Amino acid sequence: MAGNVVESVQTKAREVAKEDFDKAKVLFQDATRSGSYLYPIKGIFYFASHRSLWKPLISRLLPTIGLSVGVVASMFAFTYVPQLAILVFVNGPLAVFTTVLLILSESSTIISVLSRNFLLQDALLDTFDGTLVSRDATNIVSEGRQLKAGGDPMARLGKILKTPFSGFSPKAIVRYFMYLPLNFIPVIGTVIFVLLQGRARGTAAHERYFQLKRWSASQRSEWLKEHVGAYSGFGTVATLLEMIPFASIVFSFTNTVGAALWAADIEKKESEMSSSTAPGLREAAKKAE
Template sequence: MSNRLVNQAQEVAREDLDRYKTLVNDAAKSGSYIYPIKGIFYFLSHRELWKPLASKLVPYLGLYASVVGPMFFLTYLPQLAIMVFVNGPLAVFTTILLVLNESAAVVSILSKSFLLQDALLDTFDGTLVARNSTDIVANGRELKSRGDSIQRLGKALKKPFARFSVKELIRYFMYLPLNFIPVIGTVAFIFIRGRARGNAVHDRYFQLKGWSQSTKSDWLKQHKGPYAGFGTVATLLEMVPVASILFSFTNTVGAALWAADIEAKDTEMTKGTAPSLREAAKKAE
């Protein structure tokens, strides 16, 4: 009986490993993991895209400070007691990093839901305008004829970004204990967060395209690897304390650049073999 269970466990492990290998290979072939990095350079070289970030920087820092203080006061010592068994003397420093990352996650969820929503929307649409994808942006907002890519943005007719999600916060803290497992646990935590992050990066693009929920789900299912690759790199960047707000905006720019390339059929994803999916997308248009 025990041998049977061991064999079944090994079979499940092999299946999971093969599935993750496929995801990684698909992500590598698509090049999606590069777009968060492209977003950084594109953002830095296009000063007009700084405006939405600049307008929210002071309130964001105030929110960050109001979260970090209580988090250290309430969670540092209890987590230190656990981390001592995992990291020994280094626990003093690793626990500080852990609390900072937890704080960044809480701030990220709150800020994206209540503080940064409109600014991120403007950043995404502004990047598409800068990439001359004005036709698709016009599906979701009014556009002015003059000005830079941000000044041309008029009233938003549709807003796709979801408000505060209790489930997202619960899911974060539910998987947080994985970080107590050295290396493997942290990698698993980042990957799980990355997959969830990746599935949401093109919500605005799908809305502008007018895709139905079923078409959107089919597209994401067909391209699990690329979106997991983008989401994992984006998650790593947004885990950087304090600078997470900057990377939230550069990741948004990267997602828009990726959408512009998909729209121009200039990615491996759109060159691949998925005729039925492409046909469904055409019908949705």
């Protein structure tokens, strides 16, 4: 009897594992096919080659670097040894490295919470809108702010007409600490943790874009549901970049640029599809007359 129960549990566990693996496989294929994971990298090169986009970063550089140094130094000074003592029991020698990753992840979250809410909100908003303007996506930017004539993309940004990015979601903080124990699982746990954080990070990448599109909450939810793999791919790469100590501030801006480049490409693709289908619709209308 006991043997049958154990066998039944094992069978169910294999079914669940296979189901989760299949879902992860589909997400990975979607992310790969979309090419979304490349946009954080594209953002780095685009940002580096467009000096006008540096203005928001430069204006916030010193206070944010000070915040980053203070948070990372404090986290290593006060939490490295206690967390290492716990992780060494499950990760063995690898605990030296997994503890560093864990603290960097924790520090990144704390820095993100503080900086995005108190230091970088307006600067990231300007960077996103400025990147769209530099890609000639002025029609959509004008839905959220006034645009001036002439000048470089940043100089053209006028008064904000719509509320900028929302602050760091309390749900995101709860979700972060809820998944934190995954790091106690050797190697694979940390990988899963980063992937989960990446998925959450990805869904927030186009918050400003959806706002400019005037999409309702249900429209956003439906779009994100249809493109889970793509946003997870973007978010994972963006998360890994923002986990790099002291460089996280720069990558926050380059990731914002990457998200804007992605939004501009989506707009371009939709415009091309509309242009190609419109003549066909007009022809069909003529035949119906």
